Every structure is written in C-alpha cells, then in structure tokens.
Amino acid sequence: xxxxxxxxxxxxxxxxxxxxxxxxxxxxxxxxxxxxxxxxxxxxxxxxxxxxxxxxxxxxxxxxxxxxxxxxxxxxxxxxxxxxxxxxxxxxxxxxxxxxxxxxxxxxxxxxxxxxxxxxxxxxxxxxxxxxxxxxxxxxxxxxxxxxxxxxxxxxxxxxxxxxxxxxxxxxxxxxxxxxxxxxxxxxxxxxxxxxxxxxxxxxxxxxxxxxxxxxxxxxxxxxxxxxxxxxxxxxxxxxxxxxxxxxxxxxxxxxxxxxxxxxxxxxxxxxxxxxxxxxxxxxxxxxxxxxxxxxxxxxxxxxxxxxxxxxxxxxxxxxxxxxxxxxxxxxxxxxxxxxxxxxxxxxxxxxxxxxxxxxxxxxxxxxxxxxxxxxxxxxxxxxx
Ligand code: SF4
Ligand code: SF4
Numbered sequence: 001x002x003x004x005x006x007x008x009x010x011x012x013x014x015x016x017x018x019x020x021x022x023x024x025x026x027x028x029x030x031x032x033x034x035x036x037x038x039x040x041x042x043x044x045x046x047x048x049x050x051x052x053x054x055x056x057x058x059x060x061x062x063x064x065x066x067x068x069x070x071x072x073x074x075x076x077x078x079x080x081x082x083x084x085x086x087x088x089x090x091x092x093x094x095x096x097x098x099x100x101x102x103x104x105x106x107x108x109x110x111x112x113x114x115x116x117x118x119x120x121x122x123x124x125x126x127x128x129x130x131x132x133x134x135x136x137x138x139x140x141x142x143x144x145x146x147x148x149x150x151x152x153x154x155x156x157x158x159x160x161x162x163x164x165x166x167x168x169x170x171x172x173x174x175x176x177x178x179x180x181x182x183x184x185x186x187x188x189x190x191x192x193x194x195x196x197x198x199x200x201x202x203x204x205x206x207x208x209x210x211x212x213x214x215x216x217x218x219x220x221x222x223x224x225x226x227x228x229x230x231x232x233x234x235x236x237x238x239x240x241x242x243x244x245x246x247x248x249x250x251x252x253x254x255x256x257x258x259x260x261x262x263x264x265x266x267x268x269x270x271x272x273x274x275x276x277x278x279x280x281x282x283x284x285x286x287x288x289x290x291x292x293x294x295x296x297x298x299x300x301x302x303x304x305x306x307x308x309x310x311x312x313x314x315x316x317x318x319x320x321x322x323x324x325x326x327x328x329x330x331x332x333x334x335x336x337x338x339x340x341x342x343x344x345x346x347x348x349x350x351x352x353x354x355x356x357x358x359x360x361x362x363x364x365x366x367x368x369x370x371x372x373x374x375x376x377x378x379x380x381x382x383x384x385x
Contacts (some may be wrong), residue, residue, distance in 0.1 A: 021094030070368030197376030234286025242280025310358035
C-alpha cells in the first residue's frame with residue numbers, strides 16, 4: 001500500500017534552530033550512522049536520526065513533544081561518527097533549548113535569554129532590586145557597613161531583606177516551572193501515550209532519582225568519558241550549595257526565635273561552612289572542566305548565547321561566592337561588599353529565570369525521564385545494561 005504523508009514544515013523554526021546551535025543541520029543526508037553510534041538509544045524508534053529528519057523538515061510540533069531529546073545526554077558519540085559533520089549531538093542540544101522556549105511561561109523571558117539586549121534587561125532587574133534594597137537599608141546610616149569591623153554581609157543587607165527579594169523570586173520560578181512542565185507533560189502524553197509496560201508513578205520517580213544520582217547514562221559515553229565525572233561534580237556541588245543556603249537561612253530564623261545557634265559569619269570548621277566550601281570547590285571544578293573540554297572540542301561543539309549565559313551564570317555564581325569569603329577573611333571591605341552584590345545578582349538570575357533558561361534542564365530532563373518510565377518507553381532503552 002502506498003500513501004502520502006502531509007508535512008507542515010515551519011521554515012522559521014529551522015532557521016531559528018540553525019541560528020541557535022544547529023548550524024550544520026542541513027548537511028545531514030540521513031545515513032543513520034549516528035543512531036548506530038548512540039549508546040543510549042532504544043531499538044524501537046531510535047534517535048537521533050529521526051530528530052535530524054524532523055528538524056530538517058521543520059516539524060516543530062513533533063519535536064517539542066519528543067521525549068527522546070531528553071534521553072540524550074549530549075555525549076557527542078554520534079557527532080564523532082557523523083560522516084557529514086552535521087553534529088547531531090549539537091542539534092539535539094539546540095532542540096532541547098527550543099523545547100524550553102516553546103513551553104516556558106512567560107515565553108518572553110526565554111526569548112530574552114537568547115539575545116544580548118534581552119539578557120541585559122533580565123540582569124538589570126536584580127541589579128536594580130538589590131541596589132534599591134541596599135540603599136533603603138543604609139541611606140540613614142551613611143553606609144556604615146563599609147567601615148564596620150569585622151566585615152558582616154548582613155550589615156549591608158540583612159537576611160530578612162535578602163529573603164524579601166529571593167523568596168518571591170523562588171515562588172515566581174516555581175509557578176512558572178509548574179506552568180511550563182505541565183504543558184510539556186501534556187505534549188509527551190499525546191506523542192507517547194502510556195502503555196502497559198510502564199511503571200507506577202512512584203517507581204518512575206524512584207528509578208529516575210537513582211539514574212540521576214548515579215549518572216548511569218553518562219558512564220556509557222565513549223568519546224567523552226570524563227564528562228561523567230565533571231557533570232557529577234557540578235551537580236553534587238550545586239546540591240550542596242542549595243543545602244548550605246537553606247541551612248544558613250534556617251540558622252538565622254532559629255536565632256531570631258531565641259534558639260542558641262551560631263549565625264553567619266560561621267567559623268571555618270562549622271559543619272555548614274565545611275559543606276558550603278566543599279560544595280563550592282566541587283561545583284567550580286565541574287564547571288571549569290566542562291567548559292575546558294567544550295572549548296577544546298570547539299570544532300565539534302557549538303554553544304549559543306543561551307548556553308553561554310547559563311555556563312557564565314553558574315560560573316560567576318560559584319566564583320563570586322568563593323571570593324566573598326576570601327575578601328571577607330582578607331578584610332577587603334569594598335571588594336567584599338561589591339563581590340557580594342554581584343553574587344546576589346547572579347543567584348537571582350539563576351533562580352528566578354530557571355524555568356525559562358538553560359537551567360530549565362533541571363526540570364525538563366527529570367520530567368521526561370520520569371515519563372519515559374511511566375509510559376514504558378524506557379523498557380527497551382539502556383540496551384547495554
Ligand atoms: S546526522 Fe550524520 S550520521 Fe546522522 S543521519 Fe545525518 S549524516 Fe548520518
Ligand atoms: S549526543 Fe550521545 S546520547 Fe545524544 S544522540 Fe548523540 S550519541 Fe546519543
């Protein structure tokens with residue numbers, strides 16, 4: 001039986017994709033070498049060749065509902081083997097960025113994060129907010145925090161002021177993240193209806209947490225084996241910094257309610273301080289080596305502004321965090337307080353815009369991994385186990 005398939009191609013989508021990391025997309029001649037080379041693809045409806053075809057045809061609706069984009073861990077084994085230099089690994093990465101933009105809420109933030117002018121606006125918001133809070137707190141005392149000894153960051157901006165800025169930012173991110181991810185899951189359900197082979201919801205969540213923590217997929221990379229270590233360092237580092245930040249906040253409020261606990265600045269051997277320092281070093285090392293490898297392999301990998309903003313944001317968040325401590329201990333007040341100001345701005349960008357920027361991976365990837373288990377798509381994946 002023969003038949004025709006109607007394809008509605010979106011050429012603007014193809015052009016946008018090529019501008020944002022998939023510049024060599026059109027070199028692909030559908031040989032399927034990439035699919036054979038991929039260590040993670042399932043046997044049924046394998047990737048990434050089909051994504052290359054859909055992307056060349058501009059089939060945006062199919063791609064944004066494609067769970068397989070998120071089962072790819074960007075190892076670039078496929079890119080290494082592609083005879084045409086079409087860089088399928090980079091195309092998969094650019095498609096993930098397009099998916100984040102498609103589902104992000106409000107979409108204007110994601111669009112802004114892709115342009116220089118847009119990023120300027122996004123960064124000006126926390127710059128003004130934090131500066132205004134510092135002015136309000138210190139106008140009446142001639143900025144006494146600059147000369148007070150020892151250096152205490154809470155003198156410039158008390159924890160309550162910090163929370164007044166960052167808790168709404170976190171709620172803003174949570175609400176927007178929920179809006180984006182619920183639409184995304186709806187799309188996945190349409191393209192991959194649940195099957196009897198699927199796991200229960202709780203088993204899917206548990207299995208995904210184990211996969212993420214063990215980095216089981218990263219270990220299968222052939223061309224970039226060390227990425228498993230660097231990515232794990234970065235992930236555990238950021239988890240540790242997240243726990244540290246919340247522990248500091250809890251200590252502050254325990255103190256406020258009259259409990260006998262140590263507040264910041266914490267002594268060097270306080271457990272929370274140790275966790276913070278070890279996590280900062282781990283996160284810094286992970287980011288440094290990932291960027292070093294990407295720059296070294298720049299012929300194979302293409303980074304868009306969207307990618308660089310994410311990498312730069314994480315890098316400066318960690319570096320300014322470390323330098324805050326160095327300048328405080330070294331009694332360099334102006335350097336210490338300016339670095340703390342930049343640190344707060346960086347954290348705001350990372351947190352408040354997480355669902356609309358590349359940091360959105362921490363929502364979209366686990367959601368897709370959970371749904372792949374829930375729908376049964378994962379049953380023939382990980383064939384090398
Ligand atoms: S991306 Fe490269 S390896 Fe994959 S189908 Fe196209 S030409 Fe072949
Ligand atoms: S980058 Fe790695 S995981 Fe992703 S499609 Fe290519 S080979 Fe597969």
